[in-house]
Amino acid sequence: MIETQCLCGEVSLQISGEPMAQVYCHCSDCQIAQGAAYVVNSVYPAEAVKVVSGEPVKMAVKGTPRLRCASCGIALFTEVAAAGLRSLNAYLLPKGSVAPQLHIHCADAVMPIVDSLPHYARLPASFGGDDECVEW
Ligand SMILES: [Zn+2]
């Protein structure tokens, strides 16, 4: 069990169990929502990520609700309701517990990030995607 908080401490989250996956996401939603070329997400079954204090606000980018702290604005998690998942901002986890295994939505990438991990154009089959990879 991990307890973590937003920067101002108003919202606390409790994370149970191990992530199903940790990913570098290059989708255009993450880019515009976070103002970053790509983000690091830790993906859990929705019930494993609980809000224990505070009331996160929903922001929708292309329809996928992204929850933030109303006071400090920190991105907390994305609600992937159709798949029953919550995709946590991995920077909220303790240092040393983040080791992404794959890159997703590379078709939207700002620039190639070359490493030894798989680079899916959209999503792997295990996430309901088409398993196609990009050249880099
Ligand atoms: Zn906050």
Ligand SMILES: [Zn+2]
């Ligand atoms: Zn994304």
